[in-house]
Amino acid sequence: MTVASVLLVWQVHNSLIAGLDTAVTQQVQSVAAQAQNGELQAHMPNLEDGGPAVQVVSADGQVIAASNGLRQRGRMFTLAGAEGEAVTATTRATGLGPDAKTWYRVAVLTVTTKQGPVTVYAALQTDSVTDSTAELSAALAVGVPVVVVALAVVAWLLVGRALQPVEALRRQAAAIPASDLRRRLEVPAAQDELGRLAATLNDLLSRIQASTGRQRQFIADAAHELRSPIASLHAQLEILGRRADRAGDARGAEWAAGMIADTRRLTRLVNDLLALARLDANPKIHRQTIDLDDLVLDEVRRAQGRGVAIDAGAVSAGRVLGDPAGLARVVRNLLDNAVRHAAGRVVVGLRGDGRSVTLTVSDDGPGIAPADRERIFERFTRLDDARSRDAGGAGLGLAIVRDVVRGHGGSVRVGDNKPGARFTVTLPAAD
Ligand SMILES: Nc1ncnc2c1ncn2[C@@H]1O[C@H](COP(=O)(O)OP(=O)(O)O)[C@@H](O)[C@H]1O
Numbered sequence: 250m251t252v253a254s255v256l257l258v259w260q261v262h263n264s265l266i267a268g269l270d271t272a273v274t275q276q277v278q279s280v281a282a283q284a285q286n287g288e289l290q291a292h293m294p295n296l297e298d299g300g301p302a303v304q305v306v307s308a309d310g311q312v313i314a315a316s317n318g319l320r321q322r323g324r325m326f327t328l329a330g331a332e333g334e335a336v337t338a339t340t341r342a343t344g345l346g347p348d349a350k351t352w353y354r355v356a357v358l359t360v361t362t363k364q365g366p367v368t369v370y371a372a373l374q375t376d377s378v379t380d381s382t383a384e385l386s387a388a389l390a391v392g393v394p395v396v397v398v399a400l401a402v403v404a405w406l407l408v409g410r411a412l413q414p415v416e417a418l419r420r421q422a423a424a425i426p427a428s429d430l431r432r433r434l435e436v437p438a439a440q441d442e443l444g445r446l447a448a449t450l451n452d453l454l455s456r457i458q459a460s461t462g463r464q465r466q467f468i469a470d471a472a473h474e475l476r477s478p479i480a481s482l483h484a485q486l487e488i489l490g491r492r493a494d495r496a497g498d499a500r501g502a503e504w505a506a507g508m509i510a511d512t513r514r515l516t517r518l519v520n521d522l523l524a525l526a527r528l529d530a531n532p533k534i535h536r537q538t539i540d541l542d543d544l545v546l547d548e549v550r551r552a553q554g555r556g557v558a559i560d561a562g563a564v565s566a567g568r569v570l571g572d573p574a575g576l577a578r579v580v581r582n583l584l585d586n587a588v589r590h591a592a593g594r595v596v597v598g599l600r601g602d603g604r605s606v607t608l609t610v611s612d613d614g615p616g617i618a619p620a621d622r623e624r625i626f627e628r629f630t631r632l633d634d635a636r637s638r639d640a641g642g643a644g645l646g647l648a649i650v651r652d653v654v655r656g657h658g659g660s661v662r663v664g665d666n667k668p669g670a671r672f673t674v675t676l677p678a679a680d
């Protein structure tokens with residue numbers, strides 16, 4: 250708009266000057282014609298009527314005719330004229346007023362008269378042009394910024410409005426969690442680009458859902474299919490072990506025992522995989538009212554007798570809505586880890602405050618470095634060194650804990666027990 254304004258002012262200035270040029274050229278031509286006909290001085294335009302200032306100068310520089318008032322004041326313009334065609338130019342000359350020089354647009358033409366060659370000047374002051382362009386420039390200087398600001402505001406509002414559906418789509422897409430791919434975006438009614446975008450995104454979601462569904466189904470099927478051969482292997486190995494025992498084959502009995510331990514770990518792994526696949530496929534759980542304290546005490550009983558003292562004295566009543574098998578798994582996984590890492594003592598606590606129920610499992614083992622406290626909840630994360638790995642699982646225990654707890658609308662975190670680790674599970678209480 251600045252460039253356009255400058256061009257506009259320039260254009261207006263040029264056309265006003267062209268108007269002056271026409272007037273002074275006509276004047277100069279008519280005076281020149283009078284001079285040639287010997288009628289000079291008769292029809293000189295009057296300066297006070299706004300007419301052009303006219304001077305006719307002889308070859309020796311004398312003003313021989315002029316508009317009234319200019320006859321005596323001497324030669325105003327020194328531009329050289331040419332014969333035949335009038336020339337126009339902008340020049341400065343002393344005006345009629347007492348003071349300094351002003352700008353004139355002047356036309357000059359030389360003609361030959363009976364007295365010899367004379368030069369005719371006709372001039373108009375350019376103040377009207379200067380004033381007009383100054384006024385126009387001032388108006389533009391104020392108007393252009395106002396218009397630009399107004400346009401910016403309107404554009405901002407219009408673009409914001411036009412992009413609103415995009416933002417709405419974005420918000421919907423952002424709200425779809427990876428765990429619930431059944432959700433879809435609302436497709437706008439209009440069959441425009443946005444409608445097609447929403448439809449395409451929904452299509453993409455369907456494909457992702459189908460593909461993750463297939464993947465989960467595959468894991469679940471694979472885990473399920475693995476269970477029976479492992480169980481059968483386990484049974485056969487037990488028979489083999491007993492036979493070796495009876496035959497007094499100590500070496501064989503030892504191998505069989507090792508293989509039985511391996512099949513146990515395999516079973517645990519397959520069960521964990523199956524549990525995770527089920528949690529992935531259906532995070533919504535079948536809920537029933539559970540006395541969490543009973544469940545915790547059952548699991549404590551199961552974990553007893555592994556060389557670690559388990560103190561369940563701080564277990565008080567806590568009732569939650571949830572899936573008993575899933576929550577038992579949570580307690581068992583936490584207890585297994587604690588017993589495995591404890592130096593000699595594990596403390597289990599449970600308390601409810603009406604709004605939530607909090608389960609803590611603490612041990613006096615090596616603890617977990619702050620940097621690892623988020624990582625250990627990921628699948629297949631094990632921090633144990635290779636030696637103690639054999640005792641643990643495949644690193645799925647805490648991943649299951651987190652998935653189950655989240656499925657119940659709760660949270661799990663790990664902190665310091667000084668020394669040792671303290672896992673805290675918070676679940677919404679059943680009212
Ligand atoms: N009570 C604990 N004390 C120290 N480290 C722990 C404790 N519980 C879990 N961890 C660490 O977190 C890792 C992940 O635990 P988990 O998911 O149960 O896998 P796993 O028991 O199969 O190794 C473990 O390998 C272990 O290094």
Ligand SMILES: [Mg+2]
Nearest residue numbers: 586642646647
């Ligand atoms: Mg574990």
